[in-house]
Amino acid sequence: MADPVHQFEIVKLFPVTKIGGQEIAFTNSAAFMVFAVVGITAFLLMSTARRAVVPGRMQSLAELSYEFVASTIGSTTGKEGMRFFPFVFSLFMFILVANLVGLVPYTFTVTSHIIITIALAMSVFLTVVVYGVWKHGLHFFGLFVPKGIPIFILPLIVFIEVLSFISRPISHSVRLFANMLAGHITLKVFASFITLLGGLGAVGIASAVLPLAMVIGLTALELLVAFLQAYVFTILTCIYLNDALHPGH
Amino acid sequence: MADGTRDKEDRSNKPDDEAALSARLQSLGDRLASVSRPTENDARFRKADTTGMARGLRLSTELVAGVIVGAMIGWLIDRWLGISPWGMIVFLMLGFAAGVLNVMRVAGVAPDRTK
Numbered sequence: 001m002a003d004p005v006h007q008f009e010i011v012k013l014f015p016v017t018k019i020g021g022q023e024i025a026f027t028n029s030a031a032f033m034v035f036a037v038v039g040i041t042a043f044l045l046m047s048t049a050r051r052a053v054v055p056g057r058m059q060s061l062a063e064l065s066y067e068f069v070a071s072t073i074g075s076t077t078g079k080e081g082m083r084f085f086p087f088v089f090s091l092f093m094f095i096l097v098a099n100l101v102g103l104v105p106y107t108f109t110v111t112s113h114i115i116i117t118i119a120l121a122m123s124v125f126l127t128v129v130v131y132g133v134w135k136h137g138l139h140f141f142g143l144f145v146p147k148g149i150p151i152f153i154l155p156l157i158v159f160i161e162v163l164s165f166i167s168r169p170i171s172h173s174v175r176l177f178a179n180m181l182a183g184h185i186t187l188k189v190f191a192s193f194i195t196l197l198g199g200l201g202a203v204g205i206a207s208a209v210l211p212l213a214m215v216i217g218l219t220a221l222e223l224l225v226a227f228l229q230a231y232v233f234t235i236l237t238c239i240y241l242n243d244a245l246h247p248g249h
Numbered sequence: 250m251a252d253g254t255r256d257k258e259d260r261s262n263k264p265d266d267e268a269a270l271s272a273r274l275q276s277l278g279d280r281l282a283s284v285s286r287p288t289e290n291d292a293r294f295r296k297a298d299t300t301g302m303a304r305g306l307r308l309s310t311e312l313v314a315g316v317i318v319g320a321m322i323g324w325l326i327d328r329w330l331g332i333s334p335w336g337m338i339v340f341l342m343l344g345f346a347a348g349v350l351n352v353m354r355v356a357g358v359a360p361d362r363t364k
Contacts, residue, residue, distance in 0.1 A: 171314030
């Protein structure tokens with residue numbers, strides 16, 4: 001049986017530099033990240049180059065993605081959230097394209113590595129903390145002190161609130177990583193059933209139809225999950241940014 | 250003739266009925282306003298989560314994340330202060346509480362902290 005986790009292997013393409021004895025290499029992961037960024041940039045530049053009043057196919061796709069993210073931010077954080085639009089839009093497009101590219105056979109799924117997703121989640125988390133403290137000062141920490149709590153259980157509640165706050169980047173990153181990892185492994189396992197059964201003669205080939213149907217269904221599901229996870233990541237980013245913008249009224 | 254009187258009666262009753270109806274509408278509106286006001290923030294939050302699936306996907310990891318953070322902090326405190334099982338015991342429980350709080354917030358059972 002083919003190794004279902006082989007697809008997540010990091011391969012060094014060429015070495016770049018050495019920092020403190022640790023080799024920094026350009027890997028297949030980095031290559032697909034560059035591909036995603038270049039692809040998004042090229043798509044947005046080319047589709048908006050003509051700036052037609054009546055948009056063509058590509059232009060309306062670009063406008064749709066803009067509208068989608070803008071309305072998500074608007075409905076979650078209000079108007080002030082639009083100052084974070086470039087950040088949120090970049091996150092959404094990067095995750096979406098990385099997820100979708102990963103669905104093509106023989107490609108590498110960048111978002112199936114937790115180091116990538118936790119870096120993205122930490123950038124959101126640090127933005128929330130830094131912006132919240134910069135904008136509201138110590139008032140930002142009022143986030144951890146709910147109102148109307150009796151004073152003698154307040155320390156306990158504050159501890160729980162702080163832990164709940166710290167757990168955000170973890171759930172934020174693990175959700176994306178785990179969904180992509182599990183989905184791709186499931187696809188691979190069912191796909192390998194097809195070849196295994198196919199080697200068993202006529203009966204095997206007849207029954208190999210079942211995992212084949214499963215793989216087709218799973219591919220459609222993974223397409224949905226790829227989009228949905230990018231959306232969930234975006235909406236959670238907006239909800240967290242909302243805390244930085246309006247900590248405890 | 251019977252028709253005529255009924256018409257007259259109807260006409261005379263109409264303002265009364267309308268007044269009563271508008272009064273009832275008014276009271277209903279007041280009651281609705283008082284009911285929906287506390288969940289206004291909630292409704293906005295719900296609109297943001299357009300698909301129930303997106304919300305469902307959030308639930309699974311929220312609880313685990315709380316417990317993981319509690320365990321991590323407990324382990325670090327044990328290492329730094331050398332009070333071996335106690336940091337882990339206390340922070341694992343606090344982490345579990347934080348995880349449950351996360352899940353209740355996502356499900357909309359507990360009020361959001363911003364309120």
